[in-house]
Amino acid sequence: MSRAENSRTEKAPARARQYWLMKSEPDEASIDTLAKEGALPWTGVRNYQARNFMRDVMRIGDGVLFYHSSCPEPGIAGLAEVCSQPYPDPTQFDPKSHYYDAASKPDEPRWQLVDVKYVRKSALIPLAELRAHEELADMVVLRRGNRLSITPVTPAEWRFITTRLMG
DNA sequence: GCCAACGTTGGC
DNA sequence: GCCAACGTTGGC
Numbered sequence: 001m002s003r004a005e006n007s008r009t010e011k012a013p014a015r016a017r018q019y020w021l022m023k024s025e026p027d028e029a030s031i032d033t034l035a036k037e038g039a040l041p042w043t044g045v046r047n048y049q050a051r052n053f054m055r056d057v058m059r060i061g062d063g064v065l066f067y068h069s070s071c072p073e074p075g076i077a078g079l080a081e082v083c084s085q086p087y088p089d090p091t092q093f094d095p096k097s098h099y100y101d102a103a104s105k106p107d108e109p110r111w112q113l114v115d116v117k118y119v120r121k122s123a124l125i126p127l128a129e130l131r132a133h134e135e136l137a138d139m140v141v142l143r144r145g146n147r148l149s150i151t152p153v154t155p156a157e158w159r160f161i162t163t164r165l166m167g
Numbered sequence: 168g169c170c171a172a173c174g175t176t177g178g179c
Numbered sequence: 180g181c182c183a184a185c186g187t188t189g190g191c
Contacts, residue, residue: 023189046187047174070189127190145172147188169191176185 018062019153020053021141022080022116023069031066031077031121039083039117043091044099046111050150055086055112063158064116067141068124069149075126076161084115122166135160 022042024030034040045051064080088109091099104110130136140151153161 025189049174074190147173149188171190172188174185174187176183178183179181 014059014061018057018059019065019155019158020058020062020082021065021067021076021139021151021153023067023141023149025070026068026077027071030068031118034066034078034080034116034118035121037118039115041084041089041115042113043089045089045113045149046099046101047149050148051112053150053152054114058082058086058114060084063153064119065153065158065161066116073124073126075124075130076122076165077124078121079119079162079166080116081119082114083117086112086114089113125161125165129165130161133160133165135164 026033028044029040042054045054060082062082064082065076066078066080068074068077088106089099089111091097092101092104092109092111093106094100095102099111101110130139131142136142136157139153139157140146140148
C-alpha cells in the first residue's frame with residue numbers, strides 16, 4: 001500500500017496525547033506500590049472536577065506525573081500512563097470502604113475511575129523544586145490554594161519535567 | 168497540630 | 180439562589 005493510500009485508509013487519529021498530574025498519598029499507594037502492582041485502579045476520587053477529567057477527558061496512553069502528597073516529602077515520584085477506559089469506582093458501593101458513598105446507586109454510579117499503569121520511577125522532584133522553575137510557574141497544581149487531586153499538565157510542562165528534571 | 172483555602176451541604 | 184457552617188485537603 002502506498003503512503004498516500006495508507007493515510008487515506010487509516011482510521012481517524014486519536015487525539016494528541018494529553019498529560020496529567022495525579023496525587024496519591026504514598027501511605028495508600030506510592031510509586032513503589034504501582035511498580036509492584038504494574039497497574040492500579042485510581043480509586044477514591046470524590047471530587048467532581050477530578051472525576052470529570054477521568055470520565056470525560058482522559059484517554060488510554062495519556063501521560064501521568066505520579067505525585068506523592070500528604071507525606072514528609074511531597075513531590076513527583078515517577079511516571080505512569082492511563083491504561084483503561086473509565087468505569088465505575090467499585091469502592092463507592094462497598095460499605096466497608098473508606099470511600100463508600102451511600103448515595104451512589106449501582107444503576108447510576110456517581111464515581112468513575114481509570115486504571116493507571118507504571119512507567120518508571122524517578123528521583124523525587126520536591127514541590128519546592130517545582131516552584132523554583134519559572135517554566136513551571138503556571139502549573140495548575142502549583143496554584144495557590146489548589147486542592148485538586150488530578151490536574152492537567154501542558155505539553156511544555158511535561159517536556160520540561162521529563163527531560164530537564166528527570167534523569 | 169495548625170491553618171489557609173476550597174468544596175459541599177442545607178436552611179432559608 | 181444565597182450563604183454560613185462544616186468538612187477536607189495538604190503543605191508546613
